[in-house]
Amino acid sequence: MTSKSIALVVYPDFMSLDLFGPLEVFNAASRIQTLSGKSEPYVVRVVSSAGGLIPTESGVQVATEKLPAPKGIDTALVVGGNGVYDARNDERLLSWVKKVATSSRRLGSVCSGTFILAESEVIEGRHVTTHWARAERLAREYENLSVDADPIYVTDGKFWSSAGVTAGIDLALAMVDEDLGPETSQLIARWLVMHRHRPGGQSQYATPAWTPRAEQSAVRAVQLKIEEDPALDYTLESMSQMASMSVRHFCRLFVEQVGMTPARFVERVRIDAAREELEISTDNVDVIAQKCGFGTSETLRRTFLRRLGVTPHQYRQKFHVVPNERNVS
Secondary structure: OOOEEEEEEOOOOEOHHHHHHHHHHHHHHHHHHHHOOOOOOEEEEEEEOOOEEEEEOOOOEEEEEEOOOOOOOOEEEEOOOOOHHHHOOOHHHHHHHHHHHHHOOEEEEOHHHHHHHHHOOOOOOOEEOOOOOOHHHHHHHOOOOEEOOOOOEEEEOOEEEEOOOOHHHHHHHHHHHHHHOHHHHHHHHHHOOOOOOOOOOHHHOOOOOOOOOOOOHHHHHHHHHHHHOOOOOOOHHHHHHHOOOOHHHHHHHHHHHHOOOHHHHHHHHHHHHHHHHHHHOOOOHHHHHHHOOOOOHHHHHHHHHHHOOOOHHHHHHHHOOOHHHOOOO
């Protein structure tokens, strides 16, 4: 087996974990193969436009090679970080990415590295993801992309993209799985004490989105009432009556000023309330479902699976904070 050349692409002010997560996965795969008497599957190079020492967001400097000739590179991964927006002005980097997109077997991005691929125009019309906090900007600035803020990683043909930071490890594990099989990727995941395939999407990790307040006081009062008591039965008729409007006028005004339908707003408030309860309370799921307006635990479960990709039980396992772990003054 011929070793595959992997280029991990960085630039000033990149996120160190976006680099070192995938780097450790590929290096672990090589160690496993060589210990088994097989040839080394990967030759990994950390590269940048200028070469030399490149600073991370945290100030640590990383030694890099200059961008190599695109021919012969099997896989290239562009990492993310706060420096990505300035890096979009690096014509040498963008030109290199375009050439690699043509000649390589795989081209991918970790976190906001997707912005580099988008700026180089190699993923036009593709389905991609990025860190949940940057997805809206990516979709706004590159309207020809299909941006999905929930998956941990996405593949569309030869193009791969992942969510933020640690999701680069998930992406690299999936690449190893494709190249060397599930036994190797599973062993690496165990060494790293993580799932080979992480359950759910990144919505479960995202902080609840802030929702705009309606300018119209009657609509805003309905919003506040829903947030104050999500357990009430909110129908279009009851909400429009609270606002002293016809159902049609209320719905139109709500969407204009809040950016979503009244029903979607009610569901979002209830999900956020349930997430908080699962994180900090010891109530069982039946009680939380009643308290947050879902009625039954089965309705809560279906809603969590549809919106967050995990069950309430899985969410609580990940995010529940026991009392002595909280900051209590």
